[in-house]
Amino acid sequence: MSLTRRSILAAAPSAAAISALGAPAFAQSTPAPAAAAGAQQAPGFYRYKVGDIEVTAINDGFWARPLDAGFVKNAPLEEVQKAQEQYFLPTNVTPIPFTTSVLRTGGRLVLIDTGNGNSGAPTSGTWMTNFKAAGFDPAQVNTIIISHFHGDHINGMRLKDGTAVFPNAEVMVSAPEWGFWMDDGKMAAAPEGLKGNFNNARRVFGPMAKDVKQYESGKELAPGVTTVAAPGHTPGHSAYVVSSGNAKLILMSDTTNHPALFVRRPEWQAVFDMDGNQAVETRKKLLDMAASEKARVAFYHAPFPANGYIAKSGSGYEFVPAQWTPAI
Ligand SMILES: [Zn+2]
Secondary structure: OOHHHHHHHHOOOOHHHHHHOOOOOOOOOOOOOOOOOOOOOOOOEEEEEEOOEEEEEEEEEEEEEEOOOOOEOOOOHHHHHHHHHHOOOOOOEEEEEEEEEEEEEOOEEEEEOOOOOOOOOOOEOOHHHHHHHOOOOHHHOOEEEEOOOOHHHHHHHEOOOOOEOOOOOEEEEEHHHHHHHOOHHHHHHOOHHHHHHHHHHHHHHHHHHHHOEEEOOOOEEEOOEEEEEOOOOOOOOEEEEEEEOOEEEEEOOOOOOOHHHHHOOOOOOEOOOOOHHHHHHHHHHHHHHHHHHOOEEEOOOOOOOOEEEEEEEOOEEEEEEOOOOOOO
16 A cells, blocks of 8 residues: 555545544644553453354453573473564563453353452553453452462452452352362472462452352353363363354463463473473363364463464464454
8 A cells, every 4th residue: 555545544534524423623733642651551351252142351461470491391491582582572571461251141241260359460450440441340240260270360359358359259160170279188288389379279269168169171151151171280270162153262261371482382381380291282182173173262361352363383383363353
């Protein structure tokens, strides 16, 4: 497209067109909005449809995790840095984004995971603002489905001071996940570095333990939402297939911690993958399913709005973001 044609297209619409849209007349002298200090990003939510089911991706910021040799357990640091560089990411930190999914299905409002609440990285904690900006109210949530018990997925349910955030929601968790983290024997036997996770699961779920519903893989948890076992990242880590009519979405949860690394190199094991080999097996299985079925996918940890498609590429895969569309 030539510059001339571009400038013609960019020319302001006629005054009649503007008033028909109800917009104020635009004078040449109107100052441009300030874009520097204090400028705010647009609210972090994005809606799309899977058949009759409405999905809203809600952004909860990110965590700039310092990149060290231990982050990918089975790859040299230089290779990991190179992969990030190829993705135009910094090489001293891995920016790990957080995105939850909210589903409207069968007249119910369903959350898949709840974000960091007020106990995550200083660059997260934006979930509630974005959730409300999307027009939702925590009191309207009917069901919360938890993929696994890491803090960035469960802390949004209960603030640091103990406040329960979703007063009317039933909470559903995977049975093997509950069986692992809520087992006192497993906690006693766990390495010191994992004890915080066990304690946090007790802090969040303890007060509601008798009401928590445990699910097995293969079960339909809400209309059109079926859980798929995805172990390795944690013992009961779960993914979900959302389907309506011919449309299908695979909610990958933490099947990868960043597409720049673990979609392109599915054999790489993140430090967060508790059983590295099992996580690789699960990752390959789910990525292959998404690629061969050409299903839409949503990740918990991918650049916002964290949804798109998976293409086979060499010995790995590529994450192809879905194109923005103003029509829902
Ligand atoms: Zn996570």
